[in-house]
Amino acid sequence: MRGKLSKELAVSKKHEEEIARRAYETAILKEIGDRIGYSLDATKIVEIISGSLGKLLPYSSVGHMIIDKKHDKILFSIKINESVSHSFIDDVKRKMIAAVSEMTQSPIVESDIDVAISGNIVSDENKEPLRSFFNLPIIISGSLVGIINVSSTLANLYNDENTEVLYQIARLASDAVSRLQEVLENEKSRLSQAVQSLSDGLLMVDVKFQLVLVNNKLTQLLGTVTNPSLFDIVNSLSGKFDLRTKMEEAFVSDEPLPSQEISVGDKTLQIVTSKVVDKKLQKPVGLVVLFRNVTDAKSLEKIRQDFTSMMVHELRAPLTSIKSTAELLKEQLPQLEAEQIISYLTTVDSTSQTMLELVNDLLDVAKMESGKFDVVLEEGDLTNVILERAESFRPQTEAKKLKLTIDVQKNLAKAYFDKVRIKQVLNNLISNAIKYTKSGEITVKVAQEHVNGIGADILVSVTDTGIGIDPDEGERLFARFGQLERGRMITNVKSSGLGLFIAKGIVEAQGGRIWYKSDGANTGTTFYFTVPLVENVKKGVNKNQVGQSVGYSTTRVAHG
Amino acid sequence: MSDQADYQALMSDLIKKQMVMLGPNLVLSKSRQVTGLTVADDGTVQSINGDPQVALQELVNAFMSLSGQIAQMTLNALLEKYPGVKKPQ
Secondary structure, three states, rough: OOOHHHHHHOOOOOHHHHHHHHHHHHHHHHHHHHHOOOOOOOOHHHHHHOOOOOOOOOOOOOEEEEEOOOOOOEEEEEEEEOOOOOHHHHHHHHHHHHHHHHOOOOOOOHHEEEEEEEOOEEOOOOOOOEEEEEEEEEEEEEEEEEEEEEEEEEEOOHHHHHHHHHHHHHHHHHHHHHHHHHHHHHHHHHHHHHHOOOOEEEEEEEEOOEEEOHHHHHHHHHOOOOOOOOHHHHOOOOOOHHHHHHHHHHHOEEEEEEEOOEEEEOOEEEEEEEEEEEOOOEEEEEEEEEEOHHHHHHHHHHHHHHHHHHHHHHHHHHHHHHHHHHHHHHHHHHOOOOHHHHHHHHHHHHHHHHHHHHHHEEEEEEEEHOOOOOEEEEEEHHHHHHHHHHOOOHHHHHHHHEEEEEEOOOOOOOOEEOOHHHHHOOOOOOOOHHHHOOOOEEEEEEEEEOOOEEEEEEEEEEEEEEOOOOOEEEEEEEEOOOOOHHHHHHHOOOOOOOOOHHHHHHHHHHOOOOOEOOOOHHHHOOEEEEEOEEHHHHOOOOOOOOOOOOOOOOOEEEOO | OHHHHHHHHHHHHHHHHHHHHHOOOHHHHOOOOOOOOEEEEOHHHHEEOOHHHHHHHHHHHHHHOOOOOOHHHHHHHHHHHHHOOOOOO
């Protein structure tokens, strides 16, 4: 009976111990969770576990070694529970060094260790040596961050049973922090990729003005070395923007600083400095400086302004002319001869025609931009169209004493084009050639291209001996409002700058290509464009090009 | 060296290293719970009764529960020294 009772008591005691261990495990894990939060500070885990041993185990000292990779140091801290000697502490330290060396597979120099001793008195009169110990490694994301050592002057004190709960806690805490670290690393990596892929330059500093991050775009914009220091960045802005002062101002200012524009090389940068505030703590934790490249926006703005003033001029001049002529006719009609009246009305007609063409150009551009530009493609003979258009310019070439040569290859194969729109292309190229040529010759040539002996497209070229085009001038030639500045100045001719943009749209909608060649200023220019052969379109050679590549709608008119 | 001797040497090395890393009492206590293993106080495996692969697996599991990846890394390094020993799961 007594035996049964004592057996039950033993079971009950064991059960109580198990419950106590579980309670301890839960309490420690909760404390770790509460205290470390999202800081990922492994030191805190080590401190919490080593500081919470309490009465779980008998021990003389509990210590920990933290590996501080950032400063290449090891921090050794020991808390004395029962008075021990210096030699006991030295022995603990040696055993921990041996353990860390074995775990990291790298030797540890004692001078790299910072020591902190706390707790009970260290007395060398106490001769009790170290007789039992165990180490608890703390591993986060596969790397050792530190170890906890529990030591005693008593022998054979620690076994798997009484230490199991500590290993369990260490493992669970490590796993939790490792998972959290993984999540944060992924987030950090995503954030870093996002920052690197920004189209704006960006840098961030902490409260001590230490550079936290800088993206590649900023090094490109400022032309600094890769991975620049803050000094490199400040230096590259020297004389243009006092970055240091602006950052200091932003830190103390409650309101965001107004953005500022500066010029760096040929770029215009807009700089926005903004304070990063920790919402929870309500205090600044750093500064972000954003460098936005507004060069294109500025240049577009200038183009828009130029375009508006040009349009006002283009419309105002003919409208004034029409109005004056109408007034004159109204006031002096009875006195005017029939021939004079016809002459005035002819002026009104041609002036309003010019205005109409300009308005039509604007409408075409609007259609092209909205993808609603339409071409009607038909089989036809280019020869007559080219001859008719080129000849129509002869009076103008003669007036400027320019030689006009029209060279059309005989028996051209049938082509596929919009019979109305192609005239717009020819008008634009030939009128430009005349406009920008003071003396010499204009040649309009049409021939069939051959690739490896096989008929390709029909190639139309308009060559002049005019002002030519420098390579850097040609970049925007086919863009909207892309009139050459030099052309405008030399010839004093202002145009809408829409002609070549429209010509390109028409040629590409027909499935052709348009380009130019010039050896530079004052060497003349040749503009080329191609028109697909009917034969090739039927074979499907140009099937994917006609209208598709530029997103315009095409209508095909079939002929018997 | 026979396979059995290889197993014995590898397990001795593993136990001794774990004793340095985690402390002798705990490691010896864990090692001596492995079925068929006789371990001296210095960590030397004196004999293996039964399938050495099973004993090694049990020993590795015991150490993994204490030091996880560290035990795994130690084992991997030792396995290179004893190519005749099959890697535990």
